[in-house]
Amino acid sequence: VTRCDVSSGRQPQTATPAAVGFDPAALHAALDFAASRNRVNVQVFRNNCLVASGPTNGASNNVAWNLWSVTKSVVSMLTGIAYDEGKIGLDDPVGQYLPAGLGDDAHRAITVRELLTETAGLLKSIGAEGLTGTVPVDPNIAAQAMGVPIVTPPGSTFSYSQRTVDLLAYV
Numbered sequence: 001v002t003r004c005d006v007s008s009g010r011q012p013q014t015a016t017p018a019a020v021g022f023d024p025a026a027l028h029a030a031l032d033f034a035a036s037r038n039r040v041n042v043q044v045f046r047n048n049c050l051v052a053s054g055p056t057n058g059a060s061n062n063v064a065w066n067l068w069s070v071t072k073s074v075v076s077m078l079t080g081i082a083y084d085e086g087k088i089g090l091d092d093p094v095g096q097y098l099p100a101g102l103g104d105d106a107h108r109a110i111t112v113r114e115l116l117t118e119t120a121g122l123l124k125s126i127g128a129e130g131l132t133g134t135v136p137v138d139p140n141i142a143a144q145a146m147g148v149p150i151v152t153p154p155g156s157t158f159s160y161s162q163r164t165v166d167l168l169a170y171v
Helices: 024-036 069-084 112-116 126-134 141-146 162-170
Strands: 043-046 049-053
Touching (some): 024 043, 069 112, 069 162
8 A cells, every 4th residue: 555755735645545545436425425515616635645636627727625624523533543543642742743943942842632622722823824725825734723923822822724724733
């Protein structure tokens, strides 16, 4: 089974559906179904490889659309799976999972649990979150999140934010 390298760039490695263990006909049918449900841009990844794109992706010039709060449910489910498999600890500082030099000590000390519960203490900025969700200043979402000021002690205050799930997705 083909595996691709993890990259923080905007051009992922690709593989055929069959090379990563997907039935190409079933995947094509799923993409057609998704496109018929007003999904402008669909990309399917497996083993870090881009294996398929939706038939209507050209309508958006292949620009990814941010799913906002839907992402929170998916990322929290994946975090639960990683926790269950012993790959991540809820009270681990996120710096444990980030490349050296990314973020200062205070940001790196934020825990996985604080990201899950949206109590990381990061400044909430709907305008900035919306803007960087569509026009990325830095394609590295972890770098974007690590640049957001901490305004309350992590773990103390709930603040609904996209940056927390962006950072957790990276972790």
